[in-house]
Amino acid sequence: MANASWVFTPTLPHLNRKRISSSVAIFRSGLYSPDAISKRISCASTARGADKLSSNESRPARLVGKGCKLVGCGSAVPTLQISNDDLSKIVDTNDEWISVRTGIRNRRVLSGKDRMTDLATEAAKKALEMANVHPDDVDLVLLCTSTADDLFGSAPQIQAALGCKGNPLAFDITAACSGFLLGLISASCYIRGGGFKNVLVIGADALSRFVDWTDRGTCILFGDAAGAVLIQACESEEDGIFGFDVHSDGEGNRHLNAGVKEHEIEGGINGPIEGFPPKSSSYSCVQMNGKEVFRFACRVVPQSIEMALQNAGLTRSDIDWLLLHQANQRILDGVATRLEIPTERVISNLANYGNTSAASIPLALDEAVRGGKIKSGETIATAGFGAGLTWGSAIIRWN
Ligand code: ACO
Numbered sequence: 001m002a003n004a005s006w007v008f009t010p011t012l013p014h015l016n017r018k019r020i021s022s023s024v025a026i027f028r029s030g031l032y033s034p035d036a037i038s039k040r041i042s043c044a045s046t047a048r049g050a051d052k053l054s055s056n057e058s059r060p061a062r063l064v065g066k067g068c069k070l071v072g073c074g075s076a077v078p079t080l081q082i083s084n085d086d087l088s089k090i091v092d093t094n095d096e097w098i099s100v101r102t103g104i105r106n107r108r109v110l111s112g113k114d115r116m117t118d119l120a121t122e123a124a125k126k127a128l129e130m131a132n133v134h135p136d137d138v139d140l141v142l143l144c145t146s147t148a149d150d151l152f153g154s155a156p157q158i159q160a161a162l163g164c165k166g167n168p169l170a171f172d173i174t175a176a177c178s179g180f181l182l183g184l185i186s187a188s189c190y191i192r193g194g195g196f197k198n199v200l201v202i203g204a205d206a207l208s209r210f211v212d213w214t215d216r217g218t219c220i221l222f223g224d225a226a227g228a229v230l231i232q233a234c235e236s237e238e239d240g241i242f243g244f245d246v247h248s249d250g251e252g253n254r255h256l257n258a259g260v261k262e263h264e265i266e267g268g269i270n271g272p273i274e275g276f277p278p279k280s281s282s283y284s285c286v287q288m289n290g291k292e293v294f295r296f297a298c299r300v301v302p303q304s305i306e307m308a309l310q311n312a313g314l315t316r317s318d319i320d321w322l323l324l325h326q327a328n329q330r331i332l333d334g335v336a337t338r339l340e341i342p343t344e345r346v347i348s349n350l351a352n353y354g355n356t357s358a359a360s361i362p363l364a365l366d367e368a369v370r371g372g373k374i375k376s377g378e379t380i381a382t383a384g385f386g387a388g389l390t391w392g393s394a395i396i397r398w399n
Pocket of ligand 1: 177218220291293387
């Protein structure tokens with residue numbers, strides 16, 4: 001980055017009405033010290049190579065790093081709907097068991113030539129339309145997915161499909177059901193760090209392609225979808241990402257994974273070097289210890305939200321909406337009870353879509369915003385959790 005100049009802005013408005021508890025440093029957990037908050041930084045810079053472009057081609061002013069806010073959302077789901085009754089025709093299960101234990105009644109599944117990337121592109125287009133931002137003005141595309149259409153990542157294909165001129169950076173974030181939450185926080189860090197103004201965060205997954213459809217313990221849970229938000233740099237007075245908390249625990253990987261699996265080659269290869277060339281590989285289906293994942297979620301999610309609230313200088317009573325990764329209605333209910341948040345303040349669309357992994361939070365957000373449930377200026381406690389194990393939460397404001 002060249003020619004950076006730093007400007008300190010004095011206030012963060014949502015904290016004017018709140019007491020800030022401690023004077024600690026920033027960041028892994030999204031901790032904002034009072035000093036750091038009051039010195040929200042804006043950074044003006046010249047993008048590398050921008051001086052070689054004509055004024056028409058110039059990238060938007062690449063600076064900012066003050067506040068960031070959610071200005072648009074969108075979502076897309078496949079057309080094929082699979083009900084619990086449909087599932088009961090292929091595995092030994094029934095609508096009552098699934099709906100009582102999970103809250104799920106239907107899910108959408110990619111079929112035929114449908115691609116995850118197309119859903120993600122559609123969701124992103126809708127988010128841009130709502131935000132009234134042209135694709136050329138997008139600075140960064142973060143595709144949060146564990147089921148990319150391409151081993152090397154699908155974000156650049158979405159950038160191309162959106163028609164973003166100027167080749168903005170686009171890359172994938174792989175963190176399963178925590179993916180969108182981690183993408184949201186990453187976007188805020190890119191913006192606050194300076195140099196990025198409009199960041200598209202897309203959560204999209206097609207776990208139906210990595211589920212064992214003979215395993216009734218997992219196949220009943222998952223569906224496919226995409227959701228997106230546009231995060232935009234703004235003045236500190238409008239800041240809409242107040243605090244966050246993020247973690248991972250690789251020890252817990254044994255409870256939820258879809259590891260690489262080598263293919264047996266008939267007859268084997270008798271090459272001159274033992275073990276070479278390697279066998280080709282693909283990923284195995286989702287392996288899950290449901291009970292352990294359930295316990296993990298009910299334990300860590302309330303703790304993480306409490307921490308994010310503390311980091312934001314807010315309390316439970318400031319939460320208008322609880323928007324969790326949509327994994328199981330009993331997890332949503334358990335977390336809400338622990339946080340003493342009334343049921344009517346909990347966003348849930350599990351019944352219609354099941355667990356759509358990285359898509360679940362932006363899909364539910366989009367429905368709630370477009371349905372008039374979540375209104376401008378309202379505060380949302382959101383949390384993702386899942387494979388990795390990874391988990392995290394953020395306290396955000398809608399638009
Ligand atoms: N239909 C009918 N019976 C079933 C089914 C089914 N689909 N699945 C399991 N059962 C049976 C079991 O065999 C067992 O029978 P048994 O008592 O005779 O042995 C009984 O029902 C109870 O099974 P449990 O596995 O103990 O059921 P549980 O109440 O734990 O519910 C579930 C299972 C729904 C998977 C739950 O554990 C869960 O939701 N866990 C969390 C999963 C999750 O949230 N994952 C999110 C992360 S995903 C990601 O990051 C990619």
